[in-house]
Amino acid sequence: MTEFELIERYFDWGEGIGDDCALIEVDAHQQLVATVDTLIEGVHFPKETNAHDIAYKALAVNLSDLSAMGATPLYFTLALTLPAMNEKWLQDFSCTLKTLAQTYNIRLVGGDTTKGALSITINATGVVKCQALMRSGAKVGDSIFVSNTIGDAALAWQQMQVQEIPSIDLLKQFNRPEPQVKLGQSLLGVANSCIDISDGLQQDLSHILTRSKVGATINVDALPLSNEVTQHINNTDDWCIALAGGDDYELCFTVSKAQLDSIQSIEKELGIVLTKIGMITNGQGLIIKGLNETCQSYRHF
Structure with a gap:
């Protein structure tokens, strides 16, 4: 269970x-x-x-x-x-x-x-003081966005498990993740759905899909990655570090076409990088283009 x-x-x-x-x-x-x-x-x-x-x-x-x-x-x-x-x-x-x-x-x-x-x-x-962001509001045709980069904390944890010393940047992402409070507030009335990425993008995005009763397609080449995570993937082909590593505490959210200009404005106002990684689709489940393996997100049991 x-x-x-x-x-x-x-x-x-x-x-x-x-x-x-x-x-x-x-x-x-x-x-x-x-x-x-x-x-x-x-x-x-x-x-x-x-x-x-x-x-x-x-x-x-x-x-x-x-x-x-x-x-x-x-x-x-x-x-x-x-x-x-x-x-x-x-x-x-x-x-x-x-x-x-x-x-x-x-x-x-x-x-x-x-x-x-x-x-x-x-x-x-x-x-x-209005309608809160929910996981259940994603609509077919929405664009899927992720804030900043993902996979850094998971790479730090992986390195610590084999007695390697992670870089200062990776350790900062693991020990001191920056909560995206201002971003969440800015997405009110703009995003149709939202979740924080604590258990890994694959699993957390799937929660949106389940609650919203929709499907999604994302592309691994579109994932926002730091230079260190990119190098790790180039050396190992380990996309699961970014898709299922967890501990990112970034936001994954979906936005209709009519609100895409608002996303650009939020990026500029907050000085944050918001990356489109895919689309919400008809049907159920998550399709990950470019992934040739099965990723297992963190589970307590």
Whole structure:
């Protein structure tokens, strides 16, 4: 049983599970969005990761979920499980967590502390003052876009598994992904659907297709890749690093032809690269042109 089959079988009670965040209607003009993520030592970050990077990523991945809904961050809670009381570690963790929270104007309002194996759980809430971005709105004929580059964090993780030292750029993408909060907000009323790429482009785009009941065709040659990921693929033909590696925390979204000019304006305004990688089609499933292998996205189970 996969993680998603587990959720569907035991916890989808017909109350709206299925997007990056839970959507709570406040009134006709405002929606609350809530998300929760847990990071566990040895699963989501190596044991030797410093407290600064752990704190940054723990909050950043939740901010990324909020961004996929177009939300403005409001507040978060922190559940911190520690193997021992280490004041230096706690000072470093707290300092970076506070700095990132202030950067995105999100407040820590409560939480819990327990003793055990190191894990960090953050529950973040934001607000959308119109209709939130959803996975279920993709339309046939939409163009599929991805922000910035993908595959960098996965390549860093792969290198660490074989005792290689990733470059500074790759480590930054792995330890300190930049949540695309401003992009998500800019896509409100522009994009038909959106998701953050945490489990890999192939799997996360497939969630859009399933929820929207459409198909898609993308081309590997169109994927936005850094020089290091490009070199890795040229040397190994390992396209799965970009398609299924995960940990990107970029946005994948779909846009109608009528809104393509708006995408160019958003690129210019935010100084961001938004790359068209394919189209939404009739039918079901994802067709990946140029891929000669089967990619397996990350699964917890």
